[in-house]
Amino acid sequence: xxxxxxxxxxxxxxxxxxxxxxxxxxxxxxxxxxxxxxxxxxxxxxxxxxxxxxxxxxxxxxxxxxxxxxxxxxxxxxxxxxxxxxxxxxxxxxxxxxxxxxxxxxxxxxxxxxxxxxxxxxxxxxxxxxxxxxxxxxxxxxxxxxxxxxxxxxxxxxxxxxxxxxxxxxxxxxxxxxxxxxxxxxxxxxxxxxxxxxxxxxxxxxxxxxxxxxxxxxxxxxxxxxxxxxxxxxxxxxxxxxxxxxxxxxxxxxxxxxxxxxxxxxxxxxxxxxxxxxxxxxxxxxxxxxxxxxxxxxxxxxxxxxxxxxxxxxxxxxxxxxxxxxxxxxxxxxxxxxxxxxxxxxxxxxxxxxxxxxxxxxxxxxxxxxxxxxxxxxxxxxxxxxxxxxxxxxxxxxxxxxxxxxxxxxxxxxxxxxxxxxxxxxxxxxxxxxxxxxxxxxxxxxxxxxxxxxxxxxxxxxxxxxxxxxxxxxxxxxxxxxxxxxxxxxxxxxxxxxxxxxxxxxxxxxxx
Amino acid sequence: xxxxxxxxxxxxxxxxxxxxxxxxxxxxxxxxxxxxxxxxxxxxxxxxxxxxxxxxxxxxxxxxxxxxxxxxxxxxxxxxxxxxxxxxxxxxxxxxxxxxxxxxxxxxxxxxxxxxxxxxxxxxxxxxxxxxxxxxxxxxxxxxxxxxxxxxxxxxxxxxxxxxxxxxxxxxxxxxxxxxxxxxxxxxxxxxxxxxxxxxxxxxxxxxxxxxxxxxxxxxxxxxxxxxxxxxxxxxxxxxxxxxxxxxxxxxxxxxxxxxxxxxxxxxxxxxxxxxxxxxxxxxxxxxxxxxxxxxxxxxxxxxxxxxxxxxxxxxxxxxxxxxxxxxxxxx
Numbered sequence: 001x002x003x004x005x006x007x008x009x010x011x012x013x014x015x016x017x018x019x020x021x022x023x024x025x026x027x028x029x030x031x032x033x034x035x036x037x038x039x040x041x042x043x044x045x046x047x048x049x050x051x052x053x054x055x056x057x058x059x060x061x062x063x064x065x066x067x068x069x070x071x072x073x074x075x076x077x078x079x080x081x082x083x084x085x086x087x088x089x090x091x092x093x094x095x096x097x098x099x100x101x102x103x104x105x106x107x108x109x110x111x112x113x114x115x116x117x118x119x120x121x122x123x124x125x126x127x128x129x130x131x132x133x134x135x136x137x138x139x140x141x142x143x144x145x146x147x148x149x150x151x152x153x154x155x156x157x158x159x160x161x162x163x164x165x166x167x168x169x170x171x172x173x174x175x176x177x178x179x180x181x182x183x184x185x186x187x188x189x190x191x192x193x194x195x196x197x198x199x200x201x202x203x204x205x206x207x208x209x210x211x212x213x214x215x216x217x218x219x220x221x222x223x224x225x226x227x228x229x230x231x232x233x234x235x236x237x238x239x240x241x242x243x244x245x246x247x248x249x250x251x252x253x254x255x256x257x258x259x260x261x262x263x264x265x266x267x268x269x270x271x272x273x274x275x276x277x278x279x280x281x282x283x284x285x286x287x288x289x290x291x292x293x294x295x296x297x298x299x300x301x302x303x304x305x306x307x308x309x310x311x312x313x314x315x316x317x318x319x320x321x322x323x324x325x326x327x328x329x330x331x332x333x334x335x336x337x338x339x340x341x342x343x344x345x346x347x348x349x350x351x352x353x354x355x356x357x358x359x360x361x362x363x364x365x366x367x368x369x370x371x372x373x374x375x376x377x378x379x380x381x382x383x384x385x386x387x388x389x390x391x392x393x394x395x396x397x398x399x400x401x402x403x404x405x406x407x408x409x410x411x412x413x414x415x416x417x418x419x420x421x422x423x424x425x426x427x428x429x430x431x432x433x434x435x436x437x438x439x440x441x442x443x444x445x446x447x448x449x450x451x452x453x454x455x456x457x458x459x460x461x462x463x464x465x466x467x468x469x470x471x472x473x474x475x476x477x478x479x480x481x482x483x484x485x486x487x488x489x490x491x492x493x494x495x496x497x498x499x500x501x502x503x504x505x506x507x508x509x510x511x512x
Numbered sequence: 513x514x515x516x517x518x519x520x521x522x523x524x525x526x527x528x529x530x531x532x533x534x535x536x537x538x539x540x541x542x543x544x545x546x547x548x549x550x551x552x553x554x555x556x557x558x559x560x561x562x563x564x565x566x567x568x569x570x571x572x573x574x575x576x577x578x579x580x581x582x583x584x585x586x587x588x589x590x591x592x593x594x595x596x597x598x599x600x601x602x603x604x605x606x607x608x609x610x611x612x613x614x615x616x617x618x619x620x621x622x623x624x625x626x627x628x629x630x631x632x633x634x635x636x637x638x639x640x641x642x643x644x645x646x647x648x649x650x651x652x653x654x655x656x657x658x659x660x661x662x663x664x665x666x667x668x669x670x671x672x673x674x675x676x677x678x679x680x681x682x683x684x685x686x687x688x689x690x691x692x693x694x695x696x697x698x699x700x701x702x703x704x705x706x707x708x709x710x711x712x713x714x715x716x717x718x719x720x721x722x723x724x725x726x727x728x729x730x731x732x733x734x735x736x737x738x739x740x741x742x743x744x745x746x747x748x749x750x751x752x753x754x755x756x757x758x759x760x761x762x763x764x765x766x767x768x769x770x771x772x773x774x775x776x777x778x779x780x781x782x783x784x785x786x787x788x789x790x791x792x793x794x795x796x797x798x799x800x801x802x803x804x805x806x807x808x809x810x811x812x813x814x815x816x817x818x819x820x821x822x823x824x825x826x827x828x829x830x831x832x833x834x835x836x837x838x839x840x841x842x843x844x
Binding site: 113 | 698699707828830
């Protein structure tokens, strides 16, 4: 614990914030020091972002006080936040697409003249000082994710921020980009800035931070020095009890080829090839992981199998247990279903593509069975029973099966969706980023459900982003790079570095 | 040859006089939409501006007595009353859509119906009060349509007619378009306003007051649109309440905003083109083609422009990204 006389750059005392009846933050105390990196660690929904949003002036605390350099302050708006030199880099970038980097950087500043030349020059100067690489006159829509993040960081530095808060900055970056970001953060730490990094990735906490503050379910658990702690201790603090880091991976006897994809090529609406000559075999009784940097064609791969994405070339052959092959290319989702292919698809965009947000669980179950029933009337009984079954079996937290799914938390929404897809007894089960935004416990529930499907003999295709999970959960891993298959490896023997390399290179070449 | 020339010149001159109300309506709506508010009530706002602007001049002349009216004061009264009428109507729209976060399309359509009703009521009331028709002295009527340029400029063949022969309001609208362009593109305040329309969450996080920007842009924009209705009444309608003539200008202004891709400078020539398309049926009659077909031309070109600009997929030529959406900071 810090000595009593330490004056924090920012100190939070007993901060409480409620949203209706939900307590997002409950009596949190925290201190940020200059020249230090504080990692704010916690599972999803533990209140990390909410807490930092109160420093950024997005929310106002219900109780408690905030001190800047020992003086009590009130932060009512983002403007107040700038006044105390606090800069927050949000998880979802707050940038205007049609503006240049420099125009985004000066948004909201009151420095008199509107002289873009001077602004551009100052931006270049900041970039040089900390080792960033962006062109101030480039439009945001022409930029990569990591460049956009750089613009966000330069934006707060331009305002002279001394206290930087980064909300899950590495979620969208490749390992190499993450390393570069950490270098920049170290430069800023050496420059005397106080830095907070919100994360739930332990390896990053260990790599960059000086101190770690842990939140669990809105409560403050404690602060420890990174040098004096272990990943195991932090995990215990984060989840409250020891969770097995090992994902159960039983072996299915005698896996058979279930789906053969050959030479699959997809061209999107803008004429860009999203998939180039993709070939692989998905085996019944195996989980095939799909790894790759976001936007490497994962979405198109799953959607083309599901019959949602036009296919330019190639074939997708489905082999059921009795052995009669079916060609899926050129079929609509309905025709695929009528051909007797039991395909389950858990899309990335749960509420957009997977579920109807304003309907309850029962209504969403009916999306799979609306054709059953007599004449124009739908059968409500069976979906309702199914909804009740999922509600109890998967421990979905909801007041009733008619409660709109939109108002459930992300984890519960995913349980509803996965539960529905599993109920159709699929022989091919596909999911994209099934655990994105879910806490550890729910993630494990989803892993177990997928393993269950595999042991039933279904072919499971799992698009994931966390390499550790892919390596522990899957049997094989297919790595996509720029729409091409850069390799298919055995998950039991492959290493993280091996996959990381495949993600950025195809056959030894650098990806564009 | 000479006949064709005369035909073209008269067509352009007439098109410009029809373009002026449109240009005001469009510039106001551009300002509004740049803040992310889609105000479909322009039709109603222009009706209110027309009736109340005319009312202002009518009662001003009545108070000071015919013949004693000062032309400059009359212009100021007309503009001010129209502006206030439009601002008031837009204030209602702003309160409902920004503060209460109601659906903008529904509110805008309601405002259109409400505004045409108010305009009709005020216009008819004045007509009956004045005993048959609203009478404004010929001096003022002429002042409203007179060109502000000296005679020698107006007398230059062709150029004089096309460039210097229009009502003061046309030049005012052009100056306004240039000012709006400079405001949006070259000033910090304009940059902030555009950021509100593109991404209010970004603007908010940057410390820009989203609510204030939306209110101001919508209210001032509504005021500018309303001037368009007044300009129609005092120039083209000859200072009488003519609701049939005014009908449709507001909707054309909404279409023109899309046609000119939210750029005030393009609105200048766009409004002249729309003006020409509006009156083409009176000038160029082709047998067997009903006038209704001519009248849909402005809408047809708008659709064509929309199709082309969507196909080219140019990120710069798109509506403000959050157009039509309400903003609520604590939405999760």
